[in-house]
Amino acid sequence: YVKERGKNNFQLFNSEMHQEFYRKMMIEKQLRTALDNEEFELYYQPIIDLKTNEIVGMESLIRWNNETLGQVPPDEFISIAEETGMIIPIGHWVLNTALEQNIRWQKEGYQPLTVSINVSVRQLLDPTFLEKVKNAIENTALDGSYIVLEITESIAMYAEAMIEKLDALKELGISLSMDDFGTGYSSLSYLNKYPLDSLKIDKSFVIGMNRDDENKAIVKMIIAIAKELDLKVIAEGVEGQEEYHFLDEIGCDFAQGYLFSRPLPAIDFKEKWLRAGD
Numbered sequence: 001y002v003k004e005r006g007k008n009n010f011q012l013f014n015s016e017m018h019q020e021f022y023r024k025m026m027i028e029k030q031l032r033t034a035l036d037n038e039e040f041e042l043y044y045q046p047i048i049d050l051k052t053n054e055i056v057g058m059e060s061l062i063r064w065n066n067e068t069l070g071q072v073p074p075d076e077f078i079s080i081a082e083e084t085g086m087i088i089p090i091g092h093w094v095l096n097t098a099l100e101q102n103i104r105w106q107k108e109g110y111q112p113l114t115v116s117i118n119v120s121v122r123q124l125l126d127p128t129f130l131e132k133v134k135n136a137i138e139n140t141a142l143d144g145s146y147i148v149l150e151i152t153e154s155i156a157m158y159a160e161a162m163i164e165k166l167d168a169l170k171e172l173g174i175s176l177s178m179d180d181f182g183t184g185y186s187s188l189s190y191l192n193k194y195p196l197d198s199l200k201i202d203k204s205f206v207i208g209m210n211r212d213d214e215n216k217a218i219v220k221m222i223i224a225i226a227k228e229l230d231l232k233v234i235a236e237g238v239e240g241q242e243e244y245h246f247l248d249e250i251g252c253d254f255a256q257g258y259l260f261s262r263p264l265p266a267i268d269f270k271e272k273w274l275r276a277g278d
């Protein structure tokens, strides 16, 4: 009897493993043709200035709709794209699409906004990355000051060469933001070394922080560190009024979250958030 149960458990475990493996394999396979089939779309989420309550920027967030797999969330496929190297062409598409969209809206006469673009370490390590960014800027003629690249703490593992590359990006007028701050590599020493403009507090600390003293303390601490280093702070995952007011009180500069808007397709973002500039 015991033996039989053990056997069933093993089979269950085995089939779950098999399913997970199979899904990953399918994602890998489908990713290879996704760009050519135009299966990607960029969504945009507004970034709000807490002093003026006005929109000042937007983050571009990739969406993948595949015929076989349906909607696959970026948290599931980006890591696979990084492993396989597909993130290089996908990231290139994201960069060009986000810049083209931004300049198109500016040319249509809407108020100029910054566009924040997520960049994987794998992309930064690509020896042609700087060239790609230069080309994208040249092709669109978008001013570098309207571009923010969001990088993650995992760059801390690639010290010296990375600093030079980031410095070169800064020379194009681009801003650099440390995304998911507080979740990754724990050494703070790199904050001084990298030419950063802002920190994004990870949403895991922000969501429901008004009911969680520990997270509140962490958020306060991050803002204090940022001020000390002369960096702007953006809170992501702002879902409630309480969090919004608290963040404003403790000196957070910008906020992003469902309280204002979910990420939206370009056409909806334009209708909801863009106004004629002066």
Ligand code: C2E
Pocket: 045, 060, 061, 062, 073, 074, 075, 078, 091, 094, 118, 119, 120, 150, 179, 180, 203, 207, 236, 237, 238, 239, 256, 257, 258, 259, 263
């Ligand atoms: P991220 O860069 O930290 O982006 C913020 C994520 O939080 C987005 O998830 C956004 O939809 C979500 N979010 C924003 N406000 C709220 C809120 O109030 N509540 C909650 N619960 N969530 C909120 P999304 O779009 O699923 O993207 C997940 C991650 O995938 C991103 O995290 C980023 O790391 C990665 N990613 C997305 N687009 C790209 C891309 O174009 N390139 C690369 N390399 N990574 C990307």
Ligand code: MG
Pocket: 059, 118, 150, 179
């Ligand atoms: Mg981001």
Ligand code: MG
Pocket: 179, 180, 181, 200, 201, 202, 203, 236
């Ligand atoms: Mg983030």
Ligand code: MG
Pocket: 180, 202, 203
């Ligand atoms: Mg995140």
